[in-house]
Amino acid sequence: MPSPPTAGPRRAVPAERERVIETRGLTKTYRGGQLAVDGLDLAVPRGSVFGFLGPNGSGKTTTIRMLMGLIEPTAGSARVLGEPMPGAGRRVLPKVGALIEGPALYGFLSGRGNLLRFDAADPTADPRTRAERVGQALERVGLAAAAGKKARAYSLGMKQRLGLAAALLQPRELLVLDEPTNGLDPQGMREIRALVRELAADGTTVFLSSHLLDEIEQVCTHAAVMARGRLVVQGTVADLSATVLGSSGGGRLAVTTPDTADAARVLKEHGVTDLDVTGERVTGNLPVPASAAPPAADGPALDLADLNAALVRAGVRVRGFGAARASLEDVFVQLTGEGFDVAG
Amino acid sequence: MPRNEPTEVTDGWDGGRSPRRRKAVRYGVPVAVAGVAAATIGLVPAFAGSGSPDLPKISAQDLIAKIAKSDVQQLSGTVRVTTDLGLPSLPGGGAGAFGGAGHGDGAKGKDGATASPQNKLMELASGAHTLRVAADGPAKQRVSIVDEAAEYSIIHNGNQVWAYDSGTNTAVHSTAAAHDKGARWHHDRKDAPKDLPKGLKNATPQDLAQQALKAAGDTTSVTVDGTARVAGRDAYQLLIKPKQSASTIGSIRIAVDAAKGVPLKFTLTPKSGGAAAIDVGYTAVDFAKPAASSFTFTPPKGAKVVDGDKERAKAARQHGKDFKDRKGLEDFKDRGGLNVIGKGWTSIATIKGSGSGLPTGKSHGAGGDAGTFLDGIGEKATGSFGSGRVFSTRLVNALITDHGTVYVGAVDKQALIDAANAAK
Amino acid sequence: MSQAEAPESEVPGTDSPPRRSPRRWSLGLLRSEIGTTFRRWRTLALLAVLAGVPVLVGIAVKIETGHGGASGGSGGGEGGPAFISQVTNNGLFLVFTSLAVTLPFFLPMAIGVIAGDSLAGEANAGTLRYLLVAPAGRTRLLLVKYATTLTFCLVATLVVACSALATGALLFPLGKVTLLSGTSISLGEGLLRALVIACVVALSLTGLAAVGLFLSTLTTSGVAAMATTVGLLITVQILDTIPQLHAIQPYLFPHYWLSFADLLRDPVYWDQLQKDLGLQALYVAVFGSAAWARFTTRDITA
Incomplete structure (x- = not known):
């Protein structure tokens, strides 16, 4: 980062x-x-x-x-x-x-x-x-x-x-x-x-x-x-x-696991919203930090390591775990409502 | 740098002049420069023309007497000659041919011919020319025709007359016999074609003024018409107007130096109006004695020297064959073929022709083309004399009857026809 | 990231070495511009063509007189370029002949190329924007460009004159110079007059240079500006020969160009020379200020 x-x-x-x-x-x-x-x-x-x-x-x-x-x-x-x-x-x-x-x-x-x-x-x-x-x-x-x-x-x-x-x-x-x-x-x-x-x-x-x-x-x-x-x-x-991406929080979390139902439940308990289960993949929005300041300023509301530990404690077999940070491209698409390479 | 004017730097956020206004101001600079230049070009000559110096009043008689009394022997200066006779502009010597002196293109290529004064002076009959003149008494004169990148000089010193043409690097030498007859300013004119249009054979304002005043008589009104500045000198304006209505000459204006009595400018305006037909005037004049070196001439190394006396003799032998030789009209006179009808401004010269005259359009064969050509430039005229063609210029009209008789004069067409009718 | 603390500690300009005052006029750009222009292959080619004309004229005259016999040759000079009949007598006249030959088209065309390309060429290459943000300053750059074009005018004229003098000295005798009025002056004075004439010819081209510079500010295509300048030159030269247009001809910039020959009269006839130089000054003032107005307010989008 x-x-x-x-x-x-x-x-x-x-x-x-x-x-x-x-x-x-x-x-x-x-x-x-x-x-x-x-x-x-x-x-x-x-x-x-x-x-x-x-x-x-x-x-x-x-x-x-x-x-x-x-x-x-x-x-x-x-x-x-x-x-x-x-x-x-x-x-x-x-x-x-x-x-x-x-x-x-x-x-x-x-x-x-x-x-x-x-x-x-x-x-x-x-x-x-x-x-x-x-x-x-x-x-x-x-x-x-x-x-x-x-x-x-x-x-x-x-x-x-x-x-x-x-x-x-x-x-x-x-x-x-x-x-x-x-x-x-x-x-x-x-x-x-x-x-x-x-x-x-x-x-x-x-x-x-x-x-x-x-x-x-x-x-x-x-x-x-x-x-x-x-x-x-x-x-x-x-x-x-x-x-700009405030509504969608700090990013999107993706968990790959065969135990999708348990994973979704645990994530929901930890405040992850907009959960979506596709095959063995569970995705959801990470919770928005209390302030609009960047995480480094006030500390993260949710430590991804803790979240992972919680999943494991609940017996969810985690194959993959990661957060996709909002990119400028996301920002741009959100702001202009168009692809980047479209000439004005 | 104007782009970084300090005033702009101190401007606040919005204090700057608008770009559009600044642009307009900048473009104003070239427009203003061009405008001032145009105004200067347009107005300064106008001011110079209207700038009439305050001189004591003088009567026409006194002014003419002043000219006659004038005894300026020494001067040098630049003369601008502008002629607009309305001659059809034909290449080479064609214009000259219409003026009455027929050295054609044929003469030009001949050895030494370009350096002969006659041919050179003919060129003055059309367009604008600059002459530099210098004189020191009756025995020493110099006239140079200033051409583009060339010069033609005639130097008269005692009985020696040299003509030098820089274009061909040729010098013509002749010995002047007792031509001078005590007249002032009669330098090269003895060699000039006698049949030049009136006023052109002598190219200085003085000579032209003499010609005009000679013609003045009871047929003429002569008045003093204000003052003018010519070549930086104060001058009276003498206005000469023919009273005879048939004359094509509208008026002649002569600017006479107020102090010296020397004519400085001669302007002949045709009755039809428009630009002056003949405008000859000093653009610079100096009454100091010119340097003696002005009147000496040594043929430069490498220049071709032609004996002008021999050339003239040769030409004289040839003139019988050459109908259009410069002496042609004199020959007519000698034979009694040339008559002058009328007097004053409306004199008409008549040349009796014995031949069949000009080819007409109706005639057959080779004449047909020539007739068609003549129809293009001539105008048919008929009268009790028969029929013929009138050739018009702005100043001189000529009637050539089908019988070959020629009537020429500075008169309108009707006067020529009347003369022809009367002669019948 | 390393720049995290930078803004707090940065004080503007403290580490910059002392700069020269921007107000001080610098000739560095002019020197650079002249050097750049005369190092270009195209400029050298133009000068080579100009240098070749007197050589060709000299050789042609030499061959012509060689065939035409010893004495009769000069009579055939009728209709040729000015002064050409004198060349066989005096090689110095090749200078005047060459200037008279090159002045109507060769010289002004070369000037048109240089002047037309001066700003439009930079715009075309895109280097104009870098010169301006350097910052060259628009008025300064314009003056430098014009000064360089004027330098080229002088150099081009001198190239013609020197090439003609060298050719003339090689092929023909040198000696006393016969002026148009028929008087002779020493060779030294003749050379001096030749130098003055070269300078007058160069000055006669300043008006065209200003027109070319102005045209160059109008476009971002160097070729278009060059072509327009040369086309305008040809048009004006043709207009100058149409007798019906005599009323406007005294205001056409090439009208008095051949007046340099008046320096070979005795005494020198200044009237036309003054008109020529006055007319050039007028063209420089009008088109120079127009170029300035255009260039200093123009958007540089190339």
């Missing part, structure tokens, strides 16, 4: 200066009346790894572009690192590393040449340390060996890494990563996730957009879910699981 996230209910509304990204009523209507983002109120706390979740076409990228000053909002406003965007872009953006909608490179330049060029575009970057910083960034994403190769010869994964390296040319306060593991093999994904964790441990706030639920679940402390241009929910990952 991942350790509990930092922000509990006591800090549900962090102080404004603690918000790295904050938007109010952020709206973007493209020419032709297509509403891409609709009244978005987003709050990303400092130090968090913030998962930005939504199917393709749900407005994630438009939101990120507005935060980065690439797109002018139709209405509403956005603040990044406490300053308004796009107005303060010149001061804010040097402290922000970004990977937006996949990497884009100069194919005729080497990997190193690409990074040198992007670094030269930053007026605050010191040209004296440029070569050194480029070398470090390449090292960090594991591209040092291929740095001299023309970027057009790179594989998609290498391009992704180079894009990430561009975001890491300077120490950043905020990293905005749009689908950072896109196109990577499982090994590459693991490396990138490890890198994100490492950066977060250094105190960098990471704003990570993804359509991969397990990715968000694995690395993020906070998450927001978008669907069809609207923000559906935001909060800590644990809160999302707890509050």
Whole structure:
């Protein structure tokens, strides 16, 4: 089980200066009346790894572009690192590393040449340390060996890494990563996730957009879910699981046993609800903890080990015993009422 | 960076200008720049034209006397010549042919022909040209026709006349005999075709003004019509209007330098209105003595040198065969074929033809095509004289009867027909 | 998870090394842009084509005069490009001939390619968004792009001039230079005038460069911007030759292009040159500010 996230209910509304990204009523209507983002109120706390979740076409990228000053909002406003965007872009953006909608490179330049060029575009970057910083960034994403190769010869994964390296040319306060593991093999994904964790441990706030639920679940402390241009929910990952799936408790218990009737009886006595017997399998909802807080905060209402012991004491022969924790996918399906891969 | 204006940074959550307004303001910049430029282009010449300097009143007589008295011997400047005679625009020397001087394309390819002053001056008969002139007394003059990436210069110094054509890198040398006759400004004109449309054979405003005033008599109203600024100098405007209604000339306007009495600008407007048919004026003028080097010419290394005197002699031998030679009209005159009917502005030149005239559309064979072509540009006219065709330009009309007699003048068609009828 | 305690201890920016003030103007981007542009294979190919034109013209003139006899050859120059009749006498005139030959299309087409691709090409590749979040700054990036295009104008013109000078010096004699007015100046002064002419030609192309830059801000397809710029150039060049349109022709950007020849008159005739440079300045002002208005308010969606 991942350790509990930092922000509990006591800090549900962090102080404004603690918000790295904050938007109010952020709206973007493209020419032709297509509403891409609709009244978005987003709050990303400092130090968090913030998962930005939504199917393709749900407005994630438009939101990120507005935060980065690439797109002018139709209405509403956005603040990044406490300053308004796009107005303060010149001061804010040097402290922000970004990977937006996949990497884009100069194919005729080497990997190193690409990074040198992007670094030269930053007026605050010191040209004296440029070569050194480029070398470090390449090292960090594991591209040092291929740095001299023309970027057009790179594989998609290498391009992704180079894009990430561009975001890491300077120490950043905020990293905005749009689908950072896109196109990577499982090994590459693991490396990138490890890198994100490492950066977060250094105190960098990471704003990570993804359509991969397990990715968000694995690395993020906070998450927001978008669907069809609207923000559906935001909060800590644990809160999302707890509050959204509150009606179905902490998860679903599954017991495999030939003695289904006894098992159902014992489980019912221990407060498990909505029991269902199918063949040799008994499933039911675990009881809801007294408070909405995560189990770690107040202690579990029901210890699964005790429950198992009780079953055994009652003479139930247990072949299999386990609890399925509510996943973000469950959250998402519950919130949007649709499958995840449906394009908005 | 305008995108990061400090005012925007201090804006609160909703204090920023709306993006749409900001966009409109930014797009306003190029629109404003273009607008200011258009206004400047459109209005400055208008202001310059209406900017009439405050000069003491002067009568027309006094002004003409001032021109006559003017004794400017030294000047240099740039002359802009714009002619819009309404000639059909034909390639090569075609326009010139209609103007009455028929050096055709055939003459052009010949050795040295492009460098001869006659051909070059013919080019001034249509379109816009820039001339640079310099003069230091009657013996030293220089005229350069400024072409695109080429230049044609005539340098007169004493009895030496050089013409240099940069396009072919050819220099024509002739020795001027006692042509000058004490006249001012009579440099290259002795070589100019005598049959150029009136006013064109001398390309400076001074010469044109002389021509116009010569024609002035009791058939003309001459008035002083305000003042103007020409080439940065204050000038009186002399307005000359033919009284005879048959004339195609609407008015002639001559801007005369208030201080020096030198005509600076000559504008001839046809009666039919529209743009000036002939507009010749200084765009820059300087009455200081030009550098002596302006009037010296040494043929550059590698340039081809043609003896112009010999060329002329050769051409004279040839003219009998060449009907359309530049001296053709003079020959007619010598033979008594050329008559001038009427006087003043409505004079009509008549050339008696003995042949059968132009091929008509009805005639057979090869003439048929030519007739059809002529029908396209000429207009049929009939009268008691018989029938013929009228060829019109904005200024000059010509009637060619089927008998081959030609009536030409700066008069309207009816006047030509009347003249033909009267001659009958 | 390790980041559990991080937010409490994190104070923003404490571990960042000292940065340079963002206000300080940096030429790093310009240097990078010029380096990137001139390292591209496409740019080098354009320059190679431009360098080849004077060589071809020089060889053609050499062959022509070789066949046409020693003295009579110059008379056949009628109708050829400007100054071509002088080339056999003085190799320096190959510079002027080559500029007159390349100015109507070759040079502006190369400028059109570079200017049209400047922003649209970046947008097409997606690198534009990374430059902007770097942050390059929109106005700064626009200025850098324009400055690079102007640099290319100058380099391209000098490539033509130098190639022509080298070819001319190899194939033809050098010596005193005969001006259009028939007067002669020393070779040194001739070279100086050639340099001034090259600069004037480069300046004559600034208007087109601004038009190309503006077109480049309108689209995210580099090829479309290039094609539009070159198409516009051809259209305007054709309009400039239609006599019925003489009223608008003085306001077409190529109208006074050949006025560089006025520098070879004695004395120099400034009127057309002033008009040319004034017209270019007007185009730069109008289309430069239009490009700025468009680029600084545009949504970058590519």
